[in-house]
Amino acid sequence: MAKKQHGLEYLREQAHLRPRSKVFSSAMRVRNALAFATHKFFNERGFIYVHTPLITAADCEGAGEQFTVTTLLPDKGKIEKVDKHGHIDYSQDFFGRRCGLTVSGQLNVETHACALTDVYTFGPTFRAENSHTSRHLAEFWMIEPEICFAELIDDMALAEDYIKYCASYAMEHCAEDLKYFEEEYPLGEKGLRARLCNVIESDFAQITYTAAIELLQRDIANGVKQFENYPSWGDDLGSEHERYLCEVIFKKPTIVINYPKGIKSFYMKLNDDNETVAAMDILVPKIGELVGGSQREDRLEVLEERMKLIGLNPADLWWYSDMRRYGTVPHAGFGLGFERLVMFVTGLENIRDVIPFPRVPGHADF
Numbered sequence: 001m002a003k004k005q006h007g008l009e010y011l012r013e014q015a016h017l018r019p020r021s022k023v024f025s026s027a028m029r030v031r032n033a034l035a036f037a038t039h040k041f042f043n044e045r046g047f048i049y050v051h052t053p054l055i056t057a058a059d060c061e062g063a064g065e066q067f068t069v070t071t072l073l074p075d076k077g078k079i080e081k082v083d084k085h086g087h088i089d090y091s092q093d094f095f096g097r098r099c100g101l102t103v104s105g106q107l108n109v110e111t112h113a114c115a116l117t118d119v120y121t122f123g124p125t126f127r128a129e130n131s132h133t134s135r136h137l138a139e140f141w142m143i144e145p146e147i148c149f150a151e152l153i154d155d156m157a158l159a160e161d162y163i164k165y166c167a168s169y170a171m172e173h174c175a176e177d178l179k180y181f182e183e184e185y186p187l188g189e190k191g192l193r194a195r196l197c198n199v200i201e202s203d204f205a206q207i208t209y210t211a212a213i214e215l216l217q218r219d220i221a222n223g224v225k226q227f228e229n230y231p232s233w234g235d236d237l238g239s240e241h242e243r244y245l246c247e248v249i250f251k252k253p254t255i256v257i258n259y260p261k262g263i264k265s266f267y268m269k270l271n272d273d274n275e276t277v278a279a280m281d282i283l284v285p286k287i288g289e290l291v292g293g294s295q296r297e298d299r300l301e302v303l304e305e306r307m308k309l310i311g312l313n314p315a316d317l318w319w320y321s322d323m324r325r326y327g328t329v330p331h332a333g334f335g336l337g338f339e340r341l342v343m344f345v346t347g348l349e350n351i352r353d354v355i356p357f358p359r360v361p362g363h364a365d366f
Helices: 008-013 022-044 106-116 152-173 175-184 192-201 209-221 239-249 300-309 314-325 338-346
Strands: 099-101 118-126 139-148 205-208 254-260 276-284 288-295 331-337
Touching (some): 008 022, 022 175, 106 314, 139 338, 152 192, 152 276, 152 331, 152 338, 175 338, 239 254, 239 288, 300 314
16 A cells, blocks of 8 residues: 555555555554453463354344344245245244354353353354444454353453453553554554553442442533433443543443343343342443443243343243253353454554454445
């Protein structure tokens, strides 16, 4: 490519050539270092790396955001299996049932945690969300550890240790690239390395979801801050709320715990108040949510009731219920979007600039 400075949008359109640009090659070196640091972190702690399937019949999140995998449509003889209502007879499909690309490896990796104790998976994940934000991709990579004989507090500690480890590893092994992002790249973040040092050296803040909502509402009432969307109890925190909490109120990574059950997944453990679940999100400056995790529901009857409440048929996840039916232990885990971690460490502001070939609605050119 010519030596002139190209804009990031132009470089995204030339994804096959942008590795030759300074900004993208630096981002890829940091990405490589963070991937290596991920395996190193878990290996040093005795975790076993589990390869979970990319094609699955389970929708972990129950939100219907799966890409369908099918061989029916290209076959003129089988396309007749689609009726006038658009219903498809998936019993005629390749796997004999409806399957999709994985939205999370969590349910699968849990099956190994109950046998091997501490495990993790790190691989591509897919979400059919029609989202055009700077934080979302249709194909991205997820790190998902699962720890046994663990509660939410153990999950929080593991996630905090992991984030600090990765930031420290990048500071040591990507010094020149981080210097470039802070001092030479025109759109770089001033104070990038100081921010990362603050992450490494500070304890993360912690607050309950209910208290966080009250803080946000207080600042609105006092005229300190106005949000595009009013934060109400029972609604998920928006990006503007997340960033305000960790950037303005606490000024460092912040762990929000005990979310309303209605906005979290069925597998999260119901708290004694019967209104919230033992869940946590870690919010970080520049990004917002980086980690989402929980203690898992280990009571079979509660688990299956939660499935029904969100419209899942327990029979479709019989194997997941079996893990409780035939013996289980308290366990917990989290998911971390790898591209958001790369954004966090580099200071780059668009997720499409930290992955080799971004997949977003309307774009899959390479």
